[in-house]
Amino acid sequence: MEKFTNTLQEYVKKRAVPSGKPGFFTRNKNIKTDVYATCDVVNILYTINKMDLTIGEKLEFADAINSFQNPLTGQFDKSDHRSEYHSTAMAVSALKLLGAQPKYPLAFLEELKAEWEAIICWLNKRDWDINPWNGCGHDVPAVMSIFANLELVNLKWFDKLFNWLDEQQSDRTGMWPKNSANNLSINHLGSAFHFYFMYEHFKRPINYAPQIIESTLSLQKGNGSWLNEWPAGFIDLDATYTLSRLSRFNQELRYKSIPTLKTNAMYTLSKIQNSEELNILLEDTHNTLGTLQNLAVLQEVFPNLVSTYPQLRLVLNYSPFI
Numbered sequence: 579m580e581k582f583t584n585t586l587q588e589y590v591k592k593r594a595v596p597s598g599k600p601g602f603f604t605r606n607k608n609i610k611t612d613v614y615a616t617c618d619v620v621n622i623l624y625t626i627n628k629m630d631l632t633i634g635e636k637l638e639f640a641d642a643i644n645s646f647q648n649p650l651t652g653q654f655d656k657s658d659h660r661s662e663y664h665s666t667a668m669a670v671s672a673l674k675l676l677g678a679q680p681k682y683p684l685a686f687l688e689e690l691k692a693e694w695e696a697i698i699c700w701l702n703k704r705d706w707d708i709n710p711w712n713g714c715g716h717d718v719p720a721v722m723s724i725f726a727n728l729e730l731v732n733l734k735w736f737d738k739l740f741n742w743l744d745e746q747q748s749d750r751t752g753m754w755p756k757n758s759a760n761n762l763s764i765n766h767l768g769s770a771f772h773f774y775f776m777y778e779h780f781k782r783p784i785n786y787a788p789q790i791i792e793s794t795l796s797l798q799k800g801n802g803s804w805l806n807e808w809p810a811g812f813i814d815l816d817a818t819y820t821l822s823r824l825s826r827f828n829q830e831l832r833y834k835s836i837p838t839l840k841t842n843a844m845y846t847l848s849k850i851q852n853s854e855e856l857n858i859l860l861e862d863t864h865n866t867l868g869t870l871q872n873l874a875v876l877q878e879v880f881p882n883l884v885s886t887y888p889q890l891r892l893v894l895n896y897s898p899f900i
Contacts, residue, residue: 601642715769752790771816802845
């Protein structure tokens with residue numbers, strides 16, 4: 579693990595855009611630079627405890643992120659993602675890590691701060707079942723995260739939304755929607771994870787923890803991941819965070835979750851210790867961030883197995899979006 583974290587320090591330097599314009603990075607071979615690349619780098623540096631940047635360096639990062647914001651709408655460019663809510667939440671969260679804020683007001687979210695009827699209308703337009711991971715799972719928690727990080731609404735707003743979410747949650751799977759027309763899949767897990775960390779952030783009890791654990795365990799693949807291909811990106815983080823958080827206070831659920839978490843830890847460690855597999859991971863900053871954050875979760879559970887000094891930092895413990 580120490581070798582991996584040391585590699586990431588050099589990796590960040592190598593991903594800097596060759597033009598020398600500070601704060602901009604190459605995300606992968608197809609996307610030369612976008613808001614996600616800079617946000618990924620900020621989150622990576624935060625995770626490996628390398629945020630000892632000068633004020634000038636932090637300003638450069640913040641300026642780079644804010645350069646992707648539309649001054650009229652306040653939206654951050656969504657690049658290849660489907661959701662301007664997701665890209666904006668990623669930007670706001672990364673800016674928070676830098677001690678900064680968006681340059682322009684988030685005008686596109688104004689209607690969601692006011693009338694509950696407008697919020698319900700917006701919620702009903704989200705994709706809750708066909709592609710919930712890239713639908714409601716990216717949109718709804720993203721808005722919640724933005725409003726929480728920037729303190730744009732009061733707690734009553736969140737209470738209303740959490741109450742609504744509780745009513746829509748499936749008592750069979752513990753995920754959303756309540757009456758799914760489709761079989762349980764990683765699409766539902768990838769979506770639900772984003773809601774779970776918002777519940778966690780507000781210390782709000784999550785209903786149906788046993789069902790959530792069973793659903794998550796049932797989706798694990800034979801290789802120890804939740805995806806047959808490497809790198810798994812964020813889906814392994816989604817699963818391990820869900821298992822580790824929802825089993826903390828229930829011994830029976832913990833016993834069920836620990837072997838699965840350990841299997842994923844061994845799988846992930848074996849991959850990053852293989853130079854070819856590591857190079858595949860490092861091809862994309864977003865996949866790299868997802869895997870690194872997964873290791874941060876696993877380190878909380880297995881500090882001696884996933885060992886680094888200093889300990890990795892889980893972004894979600896500070897800012898509710900990743």
